[in-house]
Amino acid sequence: MSMTEPVEAMAEPWDEIDAPPSVARTLPGTVPIVPKDSITGRSLTAVVAIMTFLASLTTGIAMLVVSAASDWQSEVSREITIQVRPMPGRNIDADVHAASDIAHAAPGIAEIQAFSKEESARLVEPWLGAGLSLDDLPIPRLIVVKIAPGMRPDFVALGQALAARVPTASLDDHRGWIDRMRTMAESALFGCIAIMVLVWVVTILSVTFATRGTMAANRPIVEVLHYVGATDSFISSQFQRHFLILGFRGGAIGGGVAMLLFGLLEVVKNWGAETPPSDEMAGLFGSFSIGIAGYLAILLQIVFMALVTAFASRRTVNRTLQSID
Amino acid sequence: MKSVGRRESAAAVVYWSEDCGGRRVIQFENVGLRYGLGPEVLRDLNFGISGQSFQFLTGPSGAGKTSLLRLMLLSLRPSRGLISMFEQDTARLSKDGRANLRRRIGIVFQDFRLLDHLTTYENVALPLRVLGKEEAEYRAEAVELLQWVGLGDRMGALPPILSGGEKQRAAIARAVITRPQLLLADEPTGNVDPNLGQRLLRLFIELNKSGTAVVIATHDIALMDEYDARRLVLHEGRLHVYD
Numbered sequence: 112m113s114m115t116e117p118v119e120a121m122a123e124p125w126d127e128i129d130a131p132p133s134v135a136r137t138l139p140g141t142v143p144i145v146p147k148d149s150i151t152g153r154s155l156t157a158v159v160a161i162m163t164f165l166a167s168l169t170t171g172i173a174m175l176v177v178s179a180a181s182d183w184q185s186e187v188s189r190e191i192t193i194q195v196r197p198m199p200g201r202n203i204d205a206d207v208h209a210a211s212d213i214a215h216a217a218p219g220i221a222e223i224q225a226f227s228k229e230e231s232a233r234l235v236e237p238w239l240g241a242g243l244s245l246d247d248l249p250i251p252r253l254i255v256v257k258i259a260p261g262m263r264p265d266f267v268a269l270g271q272a273l274a275a276r277v278p279t280a281s282l283d284d285h286r287g288w289i290d291r292m293r294t295m296a297e298s299a300l301f302g303c304i305a306i307m308v309l310v311w312v313v314t315i316l317s318v319t320f321a322t323r324g325t326m327a328a329n330r331p332i333v334e335v336l337h338y339v340g341a342t343d344s345f346i347s348s349q350f351q352r353h354f355l356i357l358g359f360r361g362g363a364i365g366g367g368v369a370m371l372l373f374g375l376l377e378v379v380k381n382w383g384a385e386t387p388p389s390d391e392m393a394g395l396f397g398s399f400s401i402g403i404a405g406y407l408a409i410l411l412q413i414v415f416m417a418l419v420t421a422f423a424s425r426r427t428v429n430r431t432l433q434s435i436d
Numbered sequence: 437m438k439s440v441g442r443r444e445s446a447a448a449v450v451y452w453s454e455d456c457g458g459r460r461v462i463q464f465e466n467v468g469l470r471y472g473l474g475p476e477v478l479r480d481l482n483f484g485i486s487g488q489s490f491q492f493l494t495g496p497s498g499a500g501k502t503s504l505l506r507l508m509l510l511s512l513r514p515s516r517g518l519i520s521m522f523e524q525d526t527a528r529l530s531k532d533g534r535a536n537l538r539r540r541i542g543i544v545f546q547d548f549r550l551l552d553h554l555t556t557y558e559n560v561a562l563p564l565r566v567l568g569k570e571e572a573e574y575r576a577e578a579v580e581l582l583q584w585v586g587l588g589d590r591m592g593a594l595p596p597i598l599s600g601g602e603k604q605r606a607a608i609a610r611a612v613i614t615r616p617q618l619l620l621a622d623e624p625t626g627n628v629d630p631n632l633g634q635r636l637l638r639l640f641i642e643l644n645k646s647g648t649a650v651v652i653a654t655h656d657i658a659l660m661d662e663y664d665a666r667r668l669v670l671h672e673g674r675l676h677v678y679d
Contacts, residue, residue, distance in 0.1 A: 144565065146553040335549050338509065339563040339610070340539030342532050435511060436531070 145332060145353040151325040152357055155420070158321040159361025160368075162314040163416050167369030167409045169310045171401045173303030174408070180296035184289065191266065192283045193254040193273065201279055204228075207252050210273055210280040214254065217269045219262030224255045315419055322354060322423035326431070333431045347428040351421045358420025362413035370409050373401050460484040460520070461618045461649050462508055467517030469503055476515065477503055479673040485651060487617060490644045492660045493653040495670030501653040504670065505620050508651065509543055510534045522617070539567065542611030542648070546623035548603040550595040550610075556602075557582060557591040560609045567614065578613060585609045585639065601632040608636070612643055619643060621652045625659055633659055 146152070193214060195206045211225045226234065231252050239248075258264060270282040329350070336346045380399040401408075462485040469478040477500045485491065485508075493501055506512040507519065510526055519526045521537055529537065550559045560582055564574040582591050585605040595603055604624060611619055621640065625633030637652075637659060644650045651668075654660065660667065667678040 142554060142558060144551075144554075144562070149553075331549065332551055335551060335562070336566060337535075338511065338538070338543050338549070339566055340535055340541075340614070341566040342535040344532075345566060436513075436534070 143353065144336070144349050145329065147353075149325075149328065151328045155318075155321045155325045155354075156357055156361040156364070159318055159358050159416055159420060160365035162317055163362045163365030163412060164369050165365075166307075166310050166314045166416075167366050167412055168372070169303075169307050170408050170412065171369060171373050171405055173307050174401050174405045175399065176299050176303055177296070178402075180292070180299045184292040184296050188285065188289050188292075189258050189260075191256045191258065191285060193256060194251045194281050194283060195254065195277065196251045196279045196281070197249045198279045203252060203279070206277050206279050207254065210277045211254055213272050213276060214256045214269065217264055217272070219259050219264035220256055221259035221262075222257040224257075226253045226255070228252070314416070318358070318416065318419050319423040322358075322420050323427050325354075325357075326350070326424055326427040330431055333428060334435060337432060337435050343429065343432050346432065347425045350428045351425045354424035355417050355421035359413065359417035361420070362416035366409045366413040366416075370406055373405065459487050459523075461487050461522055463518075463520040464507075465518040465520075467507065467514045467519060469500075469507060469512065470515045477673055478507075478514075478670075478675075481517065481675050483668065483675055483677055485618065485649055487649050488644065488647050489666065490641070490650045490663075491652075491666040491668055493651055493668045493670070494655055494657075494660065497655060499670040500673060501655075501670055502622055504675075505543075505622050505651070505653055508618075508620055509541060510538055539563070539614060540617050542614070542616035542619040544604070544607050544611045544619070544621040544624045546626040548595070548607045548627075550598075550603055550606055552595050555592050555594055556587055556598065556606045559595065559606055560613055562610060563614045574613075581609050581613055582606075600628050601635075604628060604632075604636060605639070608639060608643075612648065616648060618649045618651070621650070623654055624652060625654065625656060630658065634662060637662055 193210050195203060195210055197203045207225050211223050214220055215223050231250060234253070235250060266282060266284045273280045273282055333346055333350075336349070377400045464481045464483050467478065467481040468476045470476045481504070493504065495501055503512065507514060508521075510521070510529075513527075522540060524533075524537065526534065526537070550556075551562070554562065557578060561571070561574055561578040564578070565571075579588070579591065582588055585608060587602060587605055587609065590598065590602055590606075593602075595606070598606065604627070608621075608624070611621075619640070624640070625636055628636065633656065640650050640652060641663060669676045669678065
């Protein structure tokens with residue numbers, strides 16, 4: 112066969128090839144250069160979803176624990192107690208009355224509740240049994256003083272006034288408890304932050320490695336784009352956009368499920384409100400609500416997860432391009 | 437191509453490429469290439485590729501044909517020597533500058549390298565998308581080219597269902613859609629039968645007549661005997677030119 116035939120004569124070599132009917136999409140078509148749905152893409156979405164769910168759960172639980180610890184602390188610090196001891200030659204009821212008056216007169220006090228003889232008996236009933244006469248025992252009487260919100264009464268002055276006028280009275284501002292509560296709250300906060308950081312490190316690492324794995328499957332696309340003259344920025348932007356969407360989708364699924372779970376927890380808690388078990392749980396774990404701040408934190412995590420995925424893909428593309436060029 | 441319209445399409449392709457005349461599109465001067473700390477796989481390469489020229493690049497397997505093609509595609513950097521491309525020193529080019537030069541080169545691989553999730557049409561139009569063109573701008577051009585290479589009725593097909601010959605024609609169409617001044621083909625007939633190989637060679641000859649410089653890397657002696665063209669023979673890392 113001579114290869115010097117005119118172009119017109121050579122322009123027919125494909126007619127005898129049997130072509131099966133065309134399939135797939137019809138023209139025009141501008142599908143994304145990076146395939147939208149692939150097995151590796153779906154796996155990455157699943158990894159991002161699971162890790163975002165776990166990270167969101169950790170964040171939410173950390174916020175609940177910190178909030179509960181803070182509630183305990185503030186509840187204890189909102190009250191002080193005046194203890195009036197019985198003493199021979201003194202009328203304890205008169206001392207209780209006088210101490211209540213002194214406390215009432217102090218600035219920043221919202222409410223005073225002096226325990227009566229019967230109420231005091233009930234307080235020690237679990238240990239000493241019913242039918243107890245306080246006259247037979249030197250049981251001190253308690254006055255619970257509630258502090259007005261936002262106020263900081265002068266406990267030193269109050270203590271001095273009590274000591275001067277009611278020598279049998281002593282003031283307990285719960286400082287020892289508050290200090291212990293503060294230490295516990297700080298430990299809980301530190302522990303939660305440490306767990307959160309660990310979970311986030313694991314999350315970032317697993318999402319980064321999953322993204323790299325997915326990118327490895329896309330290496331042929333990077334190569335072809337490189338060979339047909341695409342600039343590095345064009346190639347990385349194509350992948351970055353694709354992986355941003357993948358990461359956001361995975362993050363939204365994981366974070367969404369976590370938000371749903373916290374929402375359900377709140378609903379269930381409200382449903383059983385005012386029942387003894389619910390009150391006990393509320394006393395222990397606080398409100399059971401992560402609040403607006405918690406939901407916002409989860410939303411931020413979703414966005415952050417999408418950014419991590421996109422960033423990891425961009426780095427991997429750049430590394431791939433360096434190895435090609 | 438029996439219809440007149442198809443013949444007109446073929447004729448339309450003739451004036452595609454920017455005329456480089458007899459100017460050198462590539463010039464190698466004392467070029468050497470080694471991978472890492474290994475021995476030089478290519479040594480003292482001194483040759484040029486003129487515009488509108490046609491040449492075979494041959495040599496035994498492992499002689500370095502693909503490495504030389506990658507040097508010409510700016511996909512590898514030489515260990516030493518100077519490579520000028522379109523009268524520019526490639527060593528001084530930025531990454532974007534190299535990408536811009538690569539747009540003036542078409543490449544055809546033995547393994548086609550079509551993207552399986554894109555249709556034949558989308559694969560062929562890919563270089564134009566990379567250039568930032570809108571689909572409406574290039575649709576007619578891509579369809580015309582696909583018809584010219586005999587894939588007019590396979591435009592919507594995905595590569596996995598194309599035959600080897602169809603894939604190679606799609607790869608050639610993708611390589612020439614930007615009207616490159618230089619077309620590099622790495623064993624383009626390696627995965628097709630001899631008859632189809634001859635047809636593909638005809639296609640390359642037609643493209644060359646349209647003004648594109650063509651370099652076909654092959655070790656198929658029978659194919660080279662089909663067309664009297666310049667031969668670049670690689671042997672033990674050195675290049676021997678037979679004009």
